[in-house]
Amino acid sequence: MVKIAVDLMGGDNAPQEIEKGVLQAVEEDGSLEVLLFGLKGAYSGNHPRVEFIEVTEKIESEDDPVRSVRRKKDSSLVRACRAVKDGEADACVSAGNTGALMSAGLFVVGRIKGVERPAIATLLPTTGKKGMMLLDMGANAENKPQHLYQFAVMADLYMRENEGRSNPTIGLVNNGSEANKGSELTKETYKLLEDSGLNFIGNFETRDILSGNVDIAVTDGFTGNVILKTIEGTAMSLMGEVKNAFLKNAKNKLAALVLKKDVQSIRDLLDYRHYGGAPLLGLNGNVLKAHGSSDSVAIVSALKQAKRMAESDAITKIKERVGEA
Numbered sequence: 001m002v003k004i005a006v007d008l009m010g011g012d013n014a015p016q017e018i019e020k021g022v023l024q025a026v027e028e029d030g031s032l033e034v035l036l037f038g039l040k041g042a043y044s045g046n047h048p049r050v051e052f053i054e055v056t057e058k059i060e061s062e063d064d065p066v067r068s069v070r071r072k073k074d075s076s077l078v079r080a081c082r083a084v085k086d087g088e089a090d091a092c093v094s095a096g097n098t099g100a101l102m103s104a105g106l107f108v109v110g111r112i113k114g115v116e117r118p119a120i121a122t123l124l125p126t127t128g129k130k131g132m133m134l135l136d137m138g139a140n141a142e143n144k145p146q147h148l149y150q151f152a153v154m155a156d157l158y159m160r161e162n163e164g165r166s167n168p169t170i171g172l173v174n175n176g177s178e179a180n181k182g183s184e185l186t187k188e189t190y191k192l193l194e195d196s197g198l199n200f201i202g203n204f205e206t207r208d209i210l211s212g213n214v215d216i217a218v219t220d221g222f223t224g225n226v227i228l229k230t231i232e233g234t235a236m237s238l239m240g241e242v243k244n245a246f247l248k249n250a251k252n253k254l255a256a257l258v259l260k261k262d263v264q265s266i267r268d269l270l271d272y273r274h275y276g277g278a279p280l281l282g283l284n285g286n287v288l289k290a291h292g293s294s295d296s297v298a299i300v301s302a303l304k305q306a307k308r309m310a311e312s313d314a315i316t317k318i319k320e321r322v323g324e325a
Contacts, residue, residue, distance in 0.1 A: 001033050002307045005080040005089035008038030009058040010096020012293045015042040018095065021299025023047055028300070032307060035089050037076040055079050061292070065099030069107055077101060081108040084285040090310035091286030093277065093302050095294040101287065102139050102280060109285040112315070114322040117147045118282030119221070120289060121155055123163075124231065126212025133159060133168075133216045134209075137278055138225035145188035148172070148218050149196065154281040154318050155216045156198055161314035162305075168215035171204025173223060179203065185220065193218075277302040279309060281318070286310050 006022055008015045015038055026032050026049045033049045043052040057075040059068045069078055077096050081104040083089035094101050102120065111118055121135035135151050136143070152170050159168040172190055174182040179190055181203060193200040204217050206227055219227070246252050277290040277298075286309040290302040 001031055002091075002310050003033040003035060003089045004303055004306050004310070005035045005037065005083035005092040006299075006303075007076045007080045007092070007094035007096050008036050008042055008052075009055075009076040010094040010101075011290065012061075012095075013295055014095065015039075017295045018299055019043055019045055021294070021296035022050060022303070024296060025300045025303040026050055029304075029307070032303065034303075035080070035083055037079045037083075039076070053079065059097050059100045061097050063097060063100060065097060065103045068097070068100050069103040078104050078108060081105060081285075081287065084287065085109050091288060091306040093288045093290055093299075093306050095277075095290035095292055095299070095302075098138065098289055098292070101289050105280050105283045105285075105287045109283050109287060112282055112284050112319055112322060115154075115282035115318075116150060117143065118280055119147075119151045119154065120224075120278050121151075121158065121281050122228065122278040124209065124212075124228075126210055128212045130212060130215075131163075132209070132212045132214060134224055134227065135216075135218060135281065136221035136224050137228055138221045139280070140221035142222070143185065143220040145185060145192055148185070148189040148220065149192040150322060151281070152193055152196065152198055152200070152216065152218045153321055155218065157317045157321060158279065158281060158314050159215055161312040161317060162308050165215055167199050169213075170198050170200045170216045170218060171202065171214035172200070173206060173217050173219035173227070174203035175205070177203050177205060189218075277305055279305075284315065286315070 008018050022034050023045050026047055036050055036052045037055050040054050055074050055076050057072040059072055059075045059077045077094050077100055080092040084092045085108050117140050119136035120139045121133050122137050123131040124134050126132050133155050135155055156168055159165045174186050204214055277288040280287040288306045291298055
């Protein structure tokens with residue numbers, strides 16, 4: 001059995017969609033147990049493999065991350081992380097305040113010795129349908145070359161252990177493919193990755209994000225967060241324009257009926273809900289950030305991913321590798 005701690009109160013659609021996703025996940029997987037942390041009355045379900053644990057506090061999306069984690073020790077988010085730290089759960093999942101989850105990860109779960117900066121990583125949808133990992137997604141606004149090097153090492157081990165990619169390719173996000181392009185940060189990082197023994201294929205231009213021609217794209221947290229939000233906004237706008245075009249007149253509506261399945265496949269390709277969540281790499285425990293707008297479908301995907309994380313040996317491998325670095 002794998003036991004996952006879940007923050008019932010985190011996210012735009014909490015607690016209803018979180019509960020719905022949890023109950024669906026345990027129904028689908030008989031080897032999954034859930035510790036569900038929430039305020040009194042937040043849970044209405046009844047399942048033998050879901051244990052509801054009442055808390056007295058909730059961290060809001062607008063709360064200061066560090067202050068809220070230190071002051072709201074009985075919040076659902078902090079208690080879920082505490083369950084991982086205390087060995088009561090194999091992993092935790094939250095769709096709540098990203099900064100607070102990272103702070104709880106650092107202050108409660110703890111950082112792997114030797115890791116200078118933990119990173120938020122995420123699998124982005126690609127046209128090849130295998131997905132591409134991008135990190136850092138915003139845990140660190142400013143980075144040094146050594147940080148990006150460690151991001152690459154951790155992502156390499158995660159993709160091997162969790163996604164079954166035996167020799168993942170790694171690209172360094174830059175404004176050109178040439179080795180001498182970019183800022184001092186990217187130039188110095190390029191040298192580190194070139195000599196790392198990793199499957200580094202050089203600089204990676206963001207126009208290739210959705211083609212997925214690398215398994216891992218490494219960048220600083222500021223750039224990664226901008227890339228993620230640009231992709232999300234573009235996908236939403238694009239699908240909105242497609243919908244408007246199909247509803248424009250009777251002829252287009254007829255065409256929409258004919259192309260319904262094809263359009264749905266494009267929508268599914270760009271749907272974050274099927275890609276789980278964002279692992280916080282570098283922590284001494286399995287912590288997964290689900291999308292803030294997660295519905296039940298996204299929560300099921302996140303729980304599946306958290307289970308894979310718990311069953312893998314990624315953290316042990318990261319400890320061994322980072323200790324050598």
